[in-house]
Amino acid sequence: IDPDKEAYEFGLPYIQRAGVDHKINFCHSDALTVLNDLIANGKEEGSFDFAFVDANKDAYIKYHELLLKLVKVGGIIAYDNTLWFGTVVEAEENVEEFAKKGRKHLLQLNSFLAADDRIELALVSIGDGLTLCRRLY
Numbered sequence: 163i164d165p166d167k168e169a170y171e172f173g174l175p176y177i178q179r180a181g182v183d184h185k186i187n188f189c190h191s192d193a194l195t196v197l198n199d200l201i202a203n204g205k206e207e208g209s210f211d212f213a214f215v216d217a218n219k220d221a222y223i224k225y226h227e228l229l230l231k232l233v234k235v236g237g238i239i240a241y242d243n244t245l246w247f248g249t250v251v252e253a254e255e256n257v258e259e260f261a262k263k264g265r266k267h268l269l270q271l272n273s274f275l276a277a278d279d280r281i282e283l284a285l286v287s288i289g290d291g292l293t294l295c296r297r298l299y
């Protein structure tokens with residue numbers, strides 16, 4: 163799901179060469195619309211094994227609520243960039259201006275996920291931080 167098709171179109175020839183294009187259903191849209199539609203159609207709740215979220219950081223908590231319905235119990239939701247260049251452990255005065263807004267959203271998300279008893283989580287310190295959440299119920 164992405165409102166910007168450019169990266170998908172760039173990658174598509176390589177995806178085709180790898181013979182896996184039949185596994186992709188690209189939705190040219192914003193994520194909230196598609197996730198809400200999937201829930202509204204009444205057939206998709208609890209049907210996904212895995213969701214990977216790497217989109218607009220201000221909406222991650224909204225995506226979390228919807229994905230907890232769509233991912234099956236025992237399934238995984240992965241959130242990218244949860245260390246936000248390491249700034250989530252820096253004092254705000256040491257954070258460069260460009261990173262401040264995202265840092266605020268990621269701090270909110272990290273606190274929210276840490277207190278969410280519907281999931282078990284691991285914040286993996288690879289890349290820019292990847293939080294894996296396993297749906298418990």
Ligand SMILES: C[S@@+](CC[C@H](N)C(=O)[O-])C[C@H]1O[C@@H](n2cnc3c(N)ncnc32)[C@H](O)[C@@H]1O
Binds near residue numbers: 192
């Ligand atoms: C950092 S890029 C990651 C894209 C992809 N995961 C990758 O690694 O190539 C963030 C992506 O989020 C998309 N995005 C921004 N707002 C979005 C929204 N409301 N719903 C879904 N995707 C969104 C952007 O268009 C952009 O392609």
